[in-house]
Amino acid sequence: MADFQGYFFLFVLWIISTILIRKFFNSNSAKRNIPPSPFALPIIGHLHLLAPIPHQAFHKLSLRYGPVFRILLGSVPCVVTCSPEMAKEFLKTYENAYLDRPQNSAVVYLTYGSKDFSFAPYGSYWKFMKKIVMSKLLNGTTLDLLLPVRHDEINRFIKSLSQKAKVGKAVELEGELVRMSNNVISRMLMSERCSEDDNEAGEMRKLVTEIAEITGKFNLSDYIWIFKNLDIQGFGKRLKDIRRRFDSLIEGIMKEHEEARKQKSGGLKDLLNILLDVSEDETMEIKLTRENIKAFILCFEWKAGKDGNLTTVDMEEGVGITLPRANPLVCIPVARLDPIPLSI
Template sequence: MENVYSYLSLIFIFLMSTIFIFRYSKAKPHLPPSPLVVLPIIGHLHLLSHIPHQAFQKLSLEYGPIIHLFLGSVPCVVASSPESAKEFLKTNENASLDRPKSLALDYITYGSKDFVFTNYGPYWKFMKKIVNSQLLNGRTLDLLSSIRHDELTRFIRSLSENAKVGKSVDLGEELMKLVNNVISRMVTRERCMDKEGESDSVGKLIAEITVASGSFNLSDYIWLFKTPDLQGFEKRVKDIRSRFDVIIERIMKEHEEARKHKEVGGVQDLLDILLDVAQDESMEVNLTRENIKAFIQVLPIYAS
C-alpha cells in the first residue's frame, strides 16, 4: 500500500509540474522564444552540458539571441549577443541590478549583507558611495601603494630564487597568491597566503569559498531538493562560513583593541575605514558587524 501511495505521489507531482510549466509559458506570450521540450521538475536543465555557456551558444543559434528557459523551477532569460547584453546591462541597467539568490552566496555573505550580491536599494546605493568616496578612491589606493609594491617585490624575489635553483613554478597559482595577499593586506594588514601557518589555512579557505560560490546546487533550482540536503552542500557551506567567521572575528577584535588604545597609526586599511563608517552616527545607513564581514568576504571571491 505504501508503494502505491508513493507512485501516486510521483504521478501527482509530474502532472502538477507539467500543468504549471504549460500554464506559465502560455500566460506570458511576450516572453522570448523557448525550447519546446520542457521536462517536469528539471525544466530545460537536460539541454545544458557540463560547459553551460557552450550549450547556451548552441541554443542561441536555433532560437535567437534572447532565450527564455526554465532551470528547474527557476525561469530565466539568456542574452547571447553583444546587442542584447547591452540592452540588459546598460540600456535597462536598473531592471537587471539584482543578483540571483543561491544557498551558497546567502550563507557566505551573511544573508546577502555585502555590497556585491545585495539587492539594489538604499543600502546598495550607500555602499557604492562609500566604496567610491572612501574605500577605493584614488587617494586611498595611493596611500596603500606601498603594500602593492612590497608584495610585487616578494613575488619577483620568489620567482628569482626558484629560477636560481631550477625549480618549476606554477605561475597561475603564484599570481593568485599575489593578488590575494595584496587584497588581504589592503583590507586587514595581514597576508592571507603563505607557505605555512594560519595564513595558509586562510588561503585554502578563500579557495573553498570561491569554489562553493560557483558550485551547482540542486536545491537552488529544483524545489524538491530543498530538503533534505542530498548533496551535503548546505552543511559544507555552513562549515566554511563558520571557519571564516572565527578568523574575521579575531582580526576585527584586534583592530578594535588597537583603536581603543590609539595604536592604529600610519595608513588606515579598508577594515579601519569600514569601522569608522560603522561608528559614524551621522551616516544614513548603519553598518552592522555582519555587513562588514560580508563585504570583506566577497573581495577575494571577485579577485579570484
C-alpha cells in the same frame, strides 16, 4: 504482469501530464507575449539541455528559437539573450530591471543575508556602500597611502623569482602572480598575508578556497522546488561549518584591530580600519554592523581568489568594483604600481 501494468500506467500518466503542462505554458506564452521556449521536462525543466557546455547549448538553441528565448532551470524561469543587440536592450536600455546579481542559498548564507557589496540588492544600502568604496576605500588617497604595501609585495615577488633563477628552479609564473596579487589585496584589506605559513593565514586561504568551491557548485534545492527544504547534498551542514570558521577568524582579526585602535598604535591604516571608522561615525546615513563588515571582507577576499584553480584574479579586469552595477566584473585593483622601487 501486474508490475508492468503499473509502470505502463505511470508512463502514460507522465506523458499526459507533460502534454497538459506544455499546453498550459504555451497558452500563457501567447497571452503574455513571452519569448519562445524549448520543450520542458517536468520538474527539471530544461536542465537536461545545458550539459556539458552551457554556452554552446545556448548557441544551438538560439539557432532554432532566435536571439531571445526562455528556459526553466528546474523551477526557476530564465531568459537567454544571444546577440549583442538584445544584450544591449537588457543591460543598457532596461538596466534598472536587471541590476541585481543572481543569488543562491550558499551566497545568501555566507554573506550574512546578502549584507556584502557585490550581492546586496540594488537600493539605498548598495548605493551607500558604493559611495564608501569610491570615496574612502579605493580612492586615490587611500591607494597612495597603501603604496608601500604594494611595493613590498612586488619586491618580495621579484626576490623570490631571483632566488629561484639562481638555483635554476622552474617557476609557474601565473601562480606566482596570483599569489602576489592575493597578498597585496589581503594586506591592503586587513594587514594579513594570505600566503604565509602561520595558522591564521593558512586557515584564511583554506576558507576562501572552500567558499569559492561551494558557491560554484550546483545545488538542487536552489532550482528544483521539491528539494527546497531538503539538504540531500549536505550543503547546509557545510555552509554552517564554513561560516562558523570564517566568522571566528574574522572576529579575531577585528578584535585585534579594535585593540590596536584603543591603544592608538601607529602604523598603516588598512581597509578594515576604514570600515571600522565608518561604523563608528554617527553622522553616516546607514549604520554599518559587524555583519556588514564581515560580509564585505568576505566579498573582497573571495573575489581576490587564492591558490589553486578554483578562482583567480584577472589582471585585466581593472577597477571593476567601482564601475556601474551592470558590469559583471568585480575585483580590487592592483593598480598605481609605478614608480616601483626595486631593492633586490
